[in-house]
Amino acid sequence: MHAILHDHPLDSLNTFRIPARARHYLRVDGAEQLAALRADPGLAALPRLVLGGGSNMLFTRDVDGVVLHMTGLGKEVLGEHEGKILVRAQAGENWHAFVQWTLAQGLGGLENLSLIPGTVGAAPIQNVGAYGTETRDVFHCLSAFDMASGEVLTLDAAACRFAYRDSVFKHAEGRALVVLDVTFALPATWSPNLRYAELARAVEEAGLAAPTPQDVGRTVEAIRRRKLPDPQEIGNAGSFFKNPVVSQEHCARLLVEFPNLVHHAQADGSEKLAAGWLIDQCGWKGRSLGRAGVYPKQALVLVNLGGATGDEVVRLARAIQADVKARYGVELEPEPVFI
Numbered sequence: 001m002h003a004i005l006h007d008h009p010l011d012s013l014n015t016f017r018i019p020a021r022a023r024h025y026l027r028v029d030g031a032e033q034l035a036a037l038r039a040d041p042g043l044a045a046l047p048r049l050v051l052g053g054g055s056n057m058l059f060t061r062d063v064d065g066v067v068l069h070m071t072g073l074g075k076e077v078l079g080e081h082e083g084k085i086l087v088r089a090q091a092g093e094n095w096h097a098f099v100q101w102t103l104a105q106g107l108g109g110l111e112n113l114s115l116i117p118g119t120v121g122a123a124p125i126q127n128v129g130a131y132g133t134e135t136r137d138v139f140h141c142l143s144a145f146d147m148a149s150g151e152v153l154t155l156d157a158a159a160c161r162f163a164y165r166d167s168v169f170k171h172a173e174g175r176a177l178v179v180l181d182v183t184f185a186l187p188a189t190w191s192p193n194l195r196y197a198e199l200a201r202a203v204e205e206a207g208l209a210a211p212t213p214q215d216v217g218r219t220v221e222a223i224r225r226r227k228l229p230d231p232q233e234i235g236n237a238g239s240f241f242k243n244p245v246v247s248q249e250h251c252a253r254l255l256v257e258f259p260n261l262v263h264h265a266q267a268d269g270s271e272k273l274a275a276g277w278l279i280d281q282c283g284w285k286g287r288s289l290g291r292a293g294v295y296p297k298q299a300l301v302l303v304n305l306g307g308a309t310g311d312e313v314v315r316l317a318r319a320i321q322a323d324v325k326a327r328y329g330v331e332l333e334p335e336p337v338f339i
Protein backbone atom coordinates (compact mmCIF):
# COMPACT_ATOMS: atom_id res chain seq x y z
CA MET A 1 0.00 0.00 0.00
CA HIS A 2 1.20 3.56 -0.71
CA ALA A 3 1.99 5.57 2.42
CA ILE A 4 -0.92 7.45 3.97
CA LEU A 5 -0.17 11.17 3.94
CA HIS A 6 -1.65 13.52 6.51
CA ASP A 7 -2.92 17.10 6.24
CA HIS A 8 -2.41 16.88 2.48
CA PRO A 9 -3.17 19.94 0.27
CA LEU A 10 -5.86 19.49 -2.39
CA ASP A 11 -5.50 22.91 -4.07
CA SER A 12 -3.80 21.51 -7.17
CA LEU A 13 -6.03 18.42 -7.21
CA ASN A 14 -9.25 20.29 -8.06
CA THR A 15 -9.76 22.29 -11.27
CA PHE A 16 -11.57 25.12 -9.42
CA ARG A 17 -8.21 25.64 -7.62
CA ILE A 18 -10.03 26.04 -4.30
CA PRO A 19 -7.78 25.70 -1.23
CA ALA A 20 -8.65 22.65 0.89
CA ARG A 21 -6.78 19.96 2.81
CA ALA A 22 -7.32 16.25 3.44
CA ARG A 23 -6.82 14.92 6.97
CA HIS A 24 -5.60 11.67 5.36
CA TYR A 25 -4.68 11.06 1.72
CA LEU A 26 -3.95 7.81 -0.11
CA ARG A 27 -3.03 7.14 -3.73
CA VAL A 28 -5.03 4.14 -4.97
CA ASP A 29 -3.71 2.05 -7.88
CA GLY A 30 -5.97 -0.96 -7.45
CA ALA A 31 -8.20 -3.15 -5.28
CA GLU A 32 -5.34 -4.25 -2.95
CA GLN A 33 -5.00 -0.79 -1.41
CA LEU A 34 -8.74 -0.54 -0.83
CA ALA A 35 -8.78 -3.99 0.78
CA ALA A 36 -5.87 -2.96 3.06
CA LEU A 37 -7.68 0.26 4.00
CA ARG A 38 -10.81 -1.70 4.81
CA ALA A 39 -8.80 -4.06 7.03
CA ASP A 40 -7.30 -1.18 9.05
CA PRO A 41 -9.63 -0.51 12.01
CA GLY A 42 -8.37 3.09 12.40
CA LEU A 43 -8.91 4.02 8.73
CA ALA A 44 -11.94 1.88 7.81
CA ALA A 45 -14.29 3.89 10.02
CA LEU A 46 -13.30 7.29 8.58
CA PRO A 47 -15.46 9.14 6.04
CA ARG A 48 -14.09 8.62 2.51
CA LEU A 49 -13.91 10.83 -0.55
CA VAL A 50 -12.97 9.24 -3.88
CA LEU A 51 -11.03 11.74 -6.00
CA GLY A 52 -10.24 11.50 -9.70
CA GLY A 53 -9.14 14.67 -11.49
CA GLY A 54 -11.18 16.93 -9.19
CA SER A 55 -12.88 18.50 -12.24
CA ASN A 56 -16.43 18.04 -10.99
CA MET A 57 -15.98 19.02 -7.35
CA LEU A 58 -16.34 22.15 -5.29
CA PHE A 59 -14.52 22.12 -1.96
CA THR A 60 -16.27 24.24 0.67
CA ARG A 61 -14.26 22.83 3.59
CA ASP A 62 -11.35 20.56 4.44
CA VAL A 63 -11.92 16.80 4.18
CA ASP A 64 -12.10 15.41 7.71
CA GLY A 65 -11.50 11.84 6.59
CA VAL A 66 -9.53 10.00 3.96
CA VAL A 67 -9.20 11.08 0.32
CA LEU A 68 -8.74 8.10 -2.02
CA HIS A 69 -6.97 9.52 -5.06
CA MET A 70 -7.50 7.18 -8.02
CA THR A 71 -4.16 6.94 -9.85
CA GLY A 72 -4.21 3.45 -11.41
CA LEU A 73 -2.94 3.45 -15.00
CA GLY A 74 -3.24 1.06 -17.95
CA LYS A 75 -5.31 0.62 -21.09
CA GLU A 76 -5.75 -2.17 -23.61
CA VAL A 77 -7.80 -3.29 -26.59
CA LEU A 78 -9.54 -6.52 -25.49
CA GLY A 79 -10.84 -7.56 -28.92
CA GLU A 80 -14.12 -7.96 -30.78
CA HIS A 81 -17.36 -8.87 -29.03
CA GLU A 82 -20.77 -8.96 -30.73
CA GLY A 83 -19.75 -6.51 -33.45
CA LYS A 84 -18.05 -4.06 -31.05
CA ILE A 85 -14.42 -3.55 -30.12
CA LEU A 86 -13.93 -3.74 -26.36
CA VAL A 87 -11.38 -1.36 -24.83
CA ARG A 88 -10.53 -1.24 -21.12
CA ALA A 89 -8.80 1.49 -19.09
CA GLN A 90 -7.89 1.83 -15.41
CA ALA A 91 -9.72 4.43 -13.35
CA GLY A 92 -6.80 6.84 -13.00
CA GLU A 93 -6.17 7.26 -16.74
CA ASN A 94 -6.68 10.80 -17.96
CA TRP A 95 -9.94 10.86 -19.93
CA HIS A 96 -8.84 12.99 -22.88
CA ALA A 97 -5.53 11.12 -23.25
CA PHE A 98 -7.54 7.87 -23.30
CA VAL A 99 -9.88 9.23 -26.01
CA GLN A 100 -6.84 10.29 -28.06
CA TRP A 101 -5.29 6.85 -27.60
CA THR A 102 -8.44 5.07 -28.89
CA LEU A 103 -8.45 7.38 -31.93
CA ALA A 104 -4.76 6.60 -32.53
CA GLN A 105 -5.67 2.87 -32.52
CA GLY A 106 -8.08 3.65 -35.38
CA LEU A 107 -11.10 3.24 -33.09
CA GLY A 108 -13.98 5.72 -33.27
CA GLY A 109 -16.82 6.17 -30.78
CA LEU A 110 -15.39 8.46 -28.09
CA GLU A 111 -14.45 11.44 -30.31
CA ASN A 112 -17.49 13.56 -29.31
CA LEU A 113 -16.26 13.32 -25.70
CA SER A 114 -12.83 14.81 -26.53
CA LEU A 115 -11.21 17.32 -24.17
CA ILE A 116 -13.43 16.60 -21.16
CA PRO A 117 -11.17 16.93 -18.10
CA GLY A 118 -10.92 14.22 -15.44
CA THR A 119 -10.33 10.50 -15.27
CA VAL A 120 -11.75 7.37 -16.91
CA GLY A 121 -13.07 6.11 -13.55
CA ALA A 122 -15.25 9.19 -13.08
CA ALA A 123 -16.86 9.07 -16.55
CA PRO A 124 -19.63 6.64 -15.48
CA ILE A 125 -20.34 8.53 -12.22
CA GLN A 126 -22.30 11.32 -13.86
CA ASN A 127 -22.63 9.54 -17.22
CA VAL A 128 -20.39 12.17 -18.78
CA GLY A 129 -21.77 13.53 -21.99
CA ALA A 130 -21.09 16.13 -24.68
CA TYR A 131 -22.01 16.92 -28.29
CA GLY A 132 -24.67 14.22 -28.55
CA THR A 133 -22.77 11.29 -26.97
CA GLU A 134 -23.02 10.05 -23.38
CA THR A 135 -20.88 7.48 -21.57
CA ARG A 136 -23.80 5.03 -21.61
CA ASP A 137 -23.80 5.00 -25.44
CA VAL A 138 -20.30 3.45 -25.52
CA PHE A 139 -20.26 1.64 -22.17
CA HIS A 140 -19.78 -2.12 -21.81
CA CYS A 141 -19.07 -2.79 -18.10
CA LEU A 142 -16.91 -1.73 -15.17
CA SER A 143 -15.20 -3.26 -12.13
CA ALA A 144 -15.77 -1.67 -8.77
CA PHE A 145 -14.49 -2.39 -5.28
CA ASP A 146 -17.33 -2.53 -2.77
CA MET A 147 -16.06 -0.88 0.42
CA ALA A 148 -19.02 -2.41 2.29
CA SER A 149 -18.40 -6.09 1.40
CA GLY A 150 -14.77 -6.02 0.27
CA GLU A 151 -15.72 -7.70 -3.03
CA VAL A 152 -14.80 -6.68 -6.55
CA LEU A 153 -18.03 -6.46 -8.57
CA THR A 154 -18.69 -6.27 -12.31
CA LEU A 155 -21.50 -3.89 -13.27
CA ASP A 156 -23.12 -3.78 -16.70
CA ALA A 157 -25.00 -0.76 -18.07
CA ALA A 158 -28.31 -1.78 -16.48
CA ALA A 159 -26.67 -2.11 -13.03
CA CYS A 160 -25.13 1.36 -13.43
CA ARG A 161 -28.63 2.89 -13.93
CA PHE A 162 -27.39 5.66 -16.20
CA ALA A 163 -29.52 8.76 -16.69
CA TYR A 164 -28.83 12.39 -17.62
CA ARG A 165 -25.73 13.31 -15.53
CA ASP A 166 -26.66 10.51 -13.14
CA SER A 167 -25.95 6.88 -12.23
CA VAL A 168 -26.27 4.45 -9.32
CA PHE A 169 -22.94 5.75 -7.94
CA LYS A 170 -24.59 9.05 -6.99
CA HIS A 171 -27.22 7.27 -4.88
CA ALA A 172 -27.14 5.47 -1.52
CA GLU A 173 -26.93 1.97 -3.12
CA GLY A 174 -23.79 2.90 -5.08
CA ARG A 175 -21.92 5.15 -2.68
CA ALA A 176 -19.68 2.36 -1.31
CA LEU A 177 -18.48 1.46 -4.83
CA VAL A 178 -15.07 2.61 -6.04
CA VAL A 179 -14.65 2.22 -9.80
CA LEU A 180 -11.39 0.40 -10.62
CA ASP A 181 -11.59 0.13 -14.42
CA VAL A 182 -14.07 0.73 -17.23
CA THR A 183 -14.62 -1.27 -20.43
CA PHE A 184 -16.05 0.53 -23.45
CA ALA A 185 -17.73 -1.06 -26.50
CA LEU A 186 -16.70 0.89 -29.59
CA PRO A 187 -18.29 0.36 -32.99
CA ALA A 188 -16.43 -2.00 -35.33
CA THR A 189 -17.97 -0.04 -38.22
CA TRP A 190 -17.94 3.65 -37.41
CA SER A 191 -20.16 6.45 -38.65
CA PRO A 192 -20.02 10.00 -37.27
CA ASN A 193 -22.56 11.14 -34.69
CA LEU A 194 -23.42 14.63 -35.91
CA ARG A 195 -26.85 14.90 -34.28
CA TYR A 196 -25.66 17.92 -32.30
CA ALA A 197 -26.35 20.84 -34.66
CA GLU A 198 -23.35 22.97 -33.66
CA LEU A 199 -20.98 20.06 -34.33
CA ALA A 200 -22.63 19.18 -37.67
CA ARG A 201 -22.30 22.82 -38.75
CA ALA A 202 -18.62 23.01 -37.73
CA VAL A 203 -17.80 19.78 -39.60
CA GLU A 204 -19.55 21.12 -42.70
CA GLU A 205 -17.85 24.54 -42.45
CA ALA A 206 -14.47 22.77 -42.24
CA GLY A 207 -15.29 21.15 -45.60
CA LEU A 208 -15.14 17.62 -44.13
CA ALA A 209 -17.45 15.74 -46.49
CA ALA A 210 -16.40 12.31 -45.18
CA PRO A 211 -14.96 13.03 -41.70
CA THR A 212 -12.83 10.49 -39.86
CA PRO A 213 -13.15 9.95 -36.07
CA GLN A 214 -10.00 12.10 -35.67
CA ASP A 215 -11.59 14.89 -37.74
CA VAL A 216 -14.66 14.90 -35.53
CA GLY A 217 -12.49 14.81 -32.38
CA ARG A 218 -10.43 17.78 -33.58
CA THR A 219 -13.60 19.70 -34.43
CA VAL A 220 -15.04 19.06 -30.95
CA GLU A 221 -11.74 20.23 -29.42
CA ALA A 222 -11.80 23.44 -31.47
CA ILE A 223 -15.39 24.23 -30.43
CA ARG A 224 -14.61 23.55 -26.76
CA ARG A 225 -11.42 25.65 -26.80
CA ARG A 226 -13.42 28.56 -28.21
CA LYS A 227 -16.20 28.34 -25.63
CA LEU A 228 -14.79 26.97 -22.38
CA PRO A 229 -12.09 28.28 -20.06
CA ASP A 230 -8.96 26.12 -19.71
CA PRO A 231 -8.79 25.07 -16.03
CA GLN A 232 -4.98 25.47 -16.24
CA GLU A 233 -5.56 29.18 -16.73
CA ILE A 234 -8.79 29.92 -14.89
CA GLY A 235 -10.29 27.71 -12.17
CA ASN A 236 -13.65 26.15 -13.04
CA ALA A 237 -15.57 22.86 -13.07
CA GLY A 238 -17.20 23.13 -16.52
CA SER A 239 -20.98 23.51 -16.60
CA PHE A 240 -22.02 24.49 -13.10
CA PHE A 241 -25.74 23.66 -13.52
CA LYS A 242 -27.59 20.81 -15.18
CA ASN A 243 -30.05 21.72 -17.93
CA PRO A 244 -33.41 21.73 -16.13
CA VAL A 245 -36.22 19.49 -17.34
CA VAL A 246 -39.78 20.87 -17.06
CA SER A 247 -43.24 19.64 -18.03
CA GLN A 248 -44.71 20.47 -21.44
CA GLU A 249 -47.32 22.69 -19.71
CA HIS A 250 -44.67 24.66 -17.81
CA CYS A 251 -42.70 25.12 -21.03
CA ALA A 252 -45.83 26.26 -22.93
CA ARG A 253 -46.59 28.85 -20.20
CA LEU A 254 -43.03 30.16 -20.34
CA LEU A 255 -43.14 30.42 -24.15
CA VAL A 256 -46.11 32.81 -23.95
CA GLU A 257 -44.02 35.26 -21.92
CA PHE A 258 -40.58 34.38 -23.34
CA PRO A 259 -41.02 33.38 -27.02
CA ASN A 260 -37.24 32.99 -27.49
CA LEU A 261 -36.96 30.38 -24.72
CA VAL A 262 -34.46 27.66 -25.75
CA HIS A 263 -36.09 24.24 -25.24
CA HIS A 264 -35.66 20.68 -26.52
CA ALA A 265 -38.49 18.14 -26.47
CA GLN A 266 -37.57 14.89 -24.67
CA ALA A 267 -38.74 11.39 -25.58
CA ASP A 268 -41.01 11.25 -22.50
CA GLY A 269 -42.83 14.48 -23.47
CA SER A 270 -40.98 16.73 -21.03
CA GLU A 271 -38.87 19.70 -22.18
CA LYS A 272 -35.20 20.34 -21.44
CA LEU A 273 -34.31 24.02 -21.07
CA ALA A 274 -30.85 25.52 -21.65
CA ALA A 275 -29.55 26.55 -18.21
CA GLY A 276 -26.92 28.82 -19.81
CA TRP A 277 -29.61 30.75 -21.71
CA LEU A 278 -31.72 31.22 -18.55
CA ILE A 279 -28.69 32.54 -16.62
CA ASP A 280 -27.69 34.82 -19.50
CA GLN A 281 -31.22 36.26 -19.70
CA CYS A 282 -31.06 37.08 -15.99
CA GLY A 283 -28.06 39.28 -16.79
CA TRP A 284 -25.42 37.17 -15.06
CA LYS A 285 -23.00 36.57 -17.95
CA GLY A 286 -19.65 38.20 -17.12
CA ARG A 287 -20.80 39.35 -13.65
CA SER A 288 -19.10 38.44 -10.38
CA LEU A 289 -19.70 38.24 -6.64
CA GLY A 290 -16.49 38.60 -4.67
CA ARG A 291 -13.80 36.49 -6.31
CA ALA A 292 -16.25 34.15 -8.08
CA GLY A 293 -17.63 35.03 -11.49
CA VAL A 294 -19.72 33.92 -14.46
CA TYR A 295 -17.55 33.21 -17.52
CA PRO A 296 -18.16 35.97 -20.10
CA LYS A 297 -18.27 33.54 -23.07
CA GLN A 298 -20.52 30.89 -21.45
CA ALA A 299 -22.99 31.73 -18.68
CA LEU A 300 -23.19 28.10 -17.56
CA VAL A 301 -19.59 28.14 -16.32
CA LEU A 302 -18.70 29.67 -12.94
CA VAL A 303 -15.06 30.60 -12.50
CA ASN A 304 -12.56 31.33 -9.75
CA LEU A 305 -11.36 34.84 -10.55
CA GLY A 306 -8.35 34.27 -8.29
CA GLY A 307 -8.24 33.25 -4.65
CA ALA A 308 -11.96 32.43 -4.35
CA THR A 309 -13.13 30.14 -1.55
CA GLY A 310 -15.71 27.41 -2.13
CA ASP A 311 -18.20 29.47 -0.11
CA GLU A 312 -17.82 32.42 -2.48
CA VAL A 313 -18.65 30.17 -5.44
CA VAL A 314 -21.66 28.78 -3.54
CA ARG A 315 -22.87 32.34 -2.77
CA LEU A 316 -22.71 33.22 -6.48
CA ALA A 317 -24.50 29.98 -7.42
CA ARG A 318 -27.29 30.66 -4.88
CA ALA A 319 -27.79 34.21 -6.23
CA ILE A 320 -28.10 32.86 -9.80
CA GLN A 321 -30.48 30.10 -8.71
CA ALA A 322 -32.69 32.67 -6.90
CA ASP A 323 -32.89 34.95 -9.98
CA VAL A 324 -33.68 32.09 -12.39
CA LYS A 325 -36.34 30.77 -9.98
CA ALA A 326 -37.94 34.22 -9.59
CA ARG A 327 -38.05 34.92 -13.35
CA TYR A 328 -38.83 31.47 -14.80
CA GLY A 329 -40.07 29.39 -11.84
CA VAL A 330 -37.29 26.88 -12.65
CA GLU A 331 -34.94 25.28 -10.10
CA LEU A 332 -31.34 25.02 -11.29
CA GLU A 333 -29.49 22.02 -9.87
CA PRO A 334 -25.70 22.23 -9.54
CA GLU A 335 -23.70 19.66 -11.53
CA PRO A 336 -20.45 19.51 -9.45
CA VAL A 337 -20.36 17.63 -6.17
CA PHE A 338 -20.20 20.02 -3.18
CA ILE A 339 -17.74 18.80 -0.54
Ligand SMILES: Cc1cc2nc3c(=O)[nH]c(=O)nc-3n(C[C@H](O)[C@H](O)[C@H](O)COP(=O)(O)OP(=O)(O)OC[C@H]3O[C@@H](n4cnc5c(N)ncnc54)[C@H](O)[C@@H]3O)c2cc1C
Nearest residue numbers: 050052053054055056118119121122128129130179237238
Ligand atom coordinates in the same frame (compact mmCIF):
# COMPACT_ATOMS: atom_id res chain seq x y z
C1 LIG B 1 -13.57 22.77 -18.41
C2 LIG B 1 -14.47 21.62 -18.04
C3 LIG B 1 -15.33 21.08 -18.98
C4 LIG B 1 -16.17 20.01 -18.66
N1 LIG B 1 -17.01 19.51 -19.63
C5 LIG B 1 -17.83 18.48 -19.33
C6 LIG B 1 -18.69 17.93 -20.35
O1 LIG B 1 -18.67 18.36 -21.50
N2 LIG B 1 -19.51 16.91 -20.00
C7 LIG B 1 -19.53 16.39 -18.73
O2 LIG B 1 -20.30 15.47 -18.50
N3 LIG B 1 -18.72 16.87 -17.76
C8 LIG B 1 -17.87 17.90 -18.04
N4 LIG B 1 -17.05 18.41 -17.05
C9 LIG B 1 -17.10 17.84 -15.69
C10 LIG B 1 -16.01 16.79 -15.42
O3 LIG B 1 -14.96 16.90 -16.32
C11 LIG B 1 -16.56 15.35 -15.50
O4 LIG B 1 -17.64 15.19 -14.60
C12 LIG B 1 -15.48 14.32 -15.20
O5 LIG B 1 -15.96 13.01 -15.44
C13 LIG B 1 -14.99 14.37 -13.75
O6 LIG B 1 -13.86 13.54 -13.65
P1 LIG B 1 -12.87 13.64 -12.43
O7 LIG B 1 -11.94 12.50 -12.54
O8 LIG B 1 -12.26 15.00 -12.40
O9 LIG B 1 -13.87 13.43 -11.20
P2 LIG B 1 -13.82 14.13 -9.77
O10 LIG B 1 -14.19 15.58 -9.89
O11 LIG B 1 -12.55 13.81 -9.08
O12 LIG B 1 -15.03 13.36 -9.07
C14 LIG B 1 -16.36 13.56 -9.46
C15 LIG B 1 -17.27 12.59 -8.69
O13 LIG B 1 -16.97 11.26 -9.09
C16 LIG B 1 -16.53 10.48 -7.96
N5 LIG B 1 -15.46 9.61 -8.47
C17 LIG B 1 -14.36 9.98 -9.17
N6 LIG B 1 -13.64 8.88 -9.51
C18 LIG B 1 -14.30 7.81 -9.00
C19 LIG B 1 -14.05 6.41 -9.00
N7 LIG B 1 -12.98 5.87 -9.61
N8 LIG B 1 -14.95 5.59 -8.36
C20 LIG B 1 -16.02 6.10 -7.73
N9 LIG B 1 -16.31 7.42 -7.69
C21 LIG B 1 -15.45 8.27 -8.33
C22 LIG B 1 -16.07 11.50 -6.93
O14 LIG B 1 -16.15 10.98 -5.62
C23 LIG B 1 -17.06 12.62 -7.17
O15 LIG B 1 -18.28 12.32 -6.55
C24 LIG B 1 -16.17 19.48 -17.35
C25 LIG B 1 -15.29 20.02 -16.39
C26 LIG B 1 -14.44 21.08 -16.73
C27 LIG B 1 -13.49 21.63 -15.70
